[in-house]
């Protein structure tokens with residue numbers, strides 16, 4: 046069913062594999078191909094001159110290489126900030142200062158995979174060089190929205206299982222409405238990491254994370270250890286507050302901490318993924334990582350702390366009139382506003398009792414495929430049970446009976462308006478490469494300079510419980526995953 050629906054979405058739909066083929070060209074490869082193609086047949090004199098030139102070039106490159114090696118190797122002996130490539134390390138490094146493992150889980154919202162190349166990011170680069178990176182990014186869960194994804198990272202569960210199926214939805218049994226500030230435990234199913242950690246008698250501290258304010262198990266969002274989201278707190282203050290935990294006696298330092306930045310998602314929604322304002326936001330996030338590293342180094346614990354730096358989803362531009370209007374389907378079926386729980390990029394339709402969802406899907410599909418609805422081919426509607434299995438978006442009553450998958454960068458609206466249409470969005474099919482974010486693991490159990498294949502963010506939960514050596518709750522992650530990415534104990 047997965048491949049069938051991929052083909053339904055049309056030949057232009059990039060699967061993750063196709064998108065990877067379009068990876069930005071490797072500069073060294075590009076240079077090599079230029080040399081090859083620019084070597085015309087030569088006469089003997091030209092050949093001698095050419096060969097001499099090549100030899101001179103090689104010698105200068107060799108000399109500069111030796112110089113660079115000597116320079117970097119001498120400075121790295123005095124400073125741990127240099128890139129260390131120790132391919133021979135086969136076991137985890139012992140803690141030198143901390144008495145117990147500490148995991149710091151950092152989310153930079155909407156940090157699309159590839160943003161790290163937009164501008165020099167020396168601090169993120171340092172974590173990558175001395176840690177383990179998902180080489181082609183972290184795969185979000187569907188829908189690629191903030192709340193479903195952050196809570197999947199925290200619980201290891203797909204949204205259908207943890208209950209946060211959208212940023213906004215209705216509980217059908219009660220008619221109660223979920224929105225992002227609802228903190229009653231009834232909405233938030235599963236067992237998030239902070240709850241698992243305190244249930245095991247360890248300490249957790251959250252500096253913002255969707256769901257962290259909710260009281261669950263022994264976790265009651267304690268004052269001083271749990272911050273209620275407030276976007277007016279500067280990023281610097283967030284970093285400094287987390288650092289203060291490392292001033293506590295070692296036994297009192299929380300075993301698990303979260304840190305959250307709402308950028309570069311904020312800018313991405315306003316201007317799309319390609320704009321100088323994104324570059325600035327990325328540079329600012331990198332500065333915050335630098336501030337964190339510096340603070341940890343000052344306290345002598347940087348090498349002991351496990352840092353997991355990731356994002357919840359990517360971002361894609363939504364310009365160029367890529368719009369689909371539900372009112373255009375009127376000749377086939379009328380979809381009134383109050384049937385629609387969310388428009389875009391997750392189209393969620395809940396027809397009233399007495400209206401057959403299959404009938405709605407059939408009529409909408411007929412209209413969209415007719416060629417008479419503008420951009421109609423870029424929206425595919427499904428009964429939720431017919432969605433591709435790889436999306437795992439079935440099995441919860443909170444998911445509406447009809448779900449629309451929208452082509453990358455397109456948006457669905459009720460009717461035409463004169464509003465501004467350019468910006469950025471996420472929430473699309475998680476097979477789109479643009480929806481991927483980053484994953485970097487840095488710490489005693491992560492090999493330096495290692496690249497691992499992309500994986501889904503539901504694997505993070507088991508990774509954290511494994512590093513903390515506690516038994517996690519059952520979840521959708523793979524039990525063996527941590528072994529595939531962590532160095533074994535010494």
Ligand SMILES: [Zn+2]
Pocket residue numbers: 154155190191192310357358
């Ligand atoms: Zn987000």
